[in-house]
Amino acid sequence: MAGGRVYGGSNLNVVLQGEGLPCSSDALDALLVSCSSPSFHGARSMVNFEEINANSTEEDFDECFHQPEKKRRLSPDQVQFLEKNFEVENKLEPERKIQLARELGLQPRQVAIWFQNRRARWKTKQLEKDYGVLKSSYDALKADYENLLKEKEKLKTEVVLLTDKLLSKERDCQVPATNWPEKLELKCQTTPKTETVKDSDLLLNCKQEDLSSNSSVFDAESPTEAGNSPEFFAGNSPEIFEPDNYSDSSLGEEESGKVCKERFKSPQAFVLPKLEEPTYPDQASGTCNYGFHVDDQEPLWFWPY
């Protein structure tokens, strides 16, 4: 027994003691009288106060309390009444317990136990509900994550594809491929590349732009990429990607070409390390402008190897 308490389920006297109620015959009578007209008569409940009161003889009274109790379910009316009270307040004050017991024709102990069990059932249901919410949330996040992984793989493939194409172009054209599309240049400058930039940052940035554009050629996982030239992204050398810088109309074609080649000797100029002296067959001679506009990039996708 817990804490020396006596829970005599089959002995009302003991039960009443356990509830801190008087168990003298007078007090018991008073209690029984007060319960003589219960609102609910649990025909199958363990102790029905009306039945007790009906068994007016001392013998029957004794028999009623000493025969081994069999567990009886509360009647639907009793359960409904308890449920309504539970909705109002799931905790049970002593006074309320007595009152409910009177109205239901049950022992206060029975009411207390019903509330205890009801709280346990409510908690179990609440846990199930919480689990359902968490699981759906987890499933949604998992789906998002898997989609992002697929997108990442797709973009990686795109990077490889474009890099290969550029390298093949470089082989054909001996001019360094530094004159990148204006659109690409602008996008990259909006994303200062530092060593702390994560893959996901680039991915998100690309998503904000046109995913099919060349912005995806920057492979964040490659340490040899533009990450080694932060000034490129920071815009410290804005002239590098000024489209007209290498096709200065004030210079002759020959002069312009010299300037272009000189600039490409500077490490700073090689902002895209993977692009080693690319040349393009359709390049205007003596200039560094490849006429490489983003709008013209789409056909790149379909170039055969």
Added chain:
DNA sequence: CAGGTCAAGTAGCACC
């Protein structure tokens, strides 16, 4: 008859 449900029993804990 197995398994589910529910009232009741029990142990342990916190609070006063």
Added chain:
DNA sequence: GGTGCTACTTGACCTG
């Protein structure tokens, strides 16, 4: 120490 609570168990009853 008494009391009330939670968590877990037990046993009666119900149901397919």
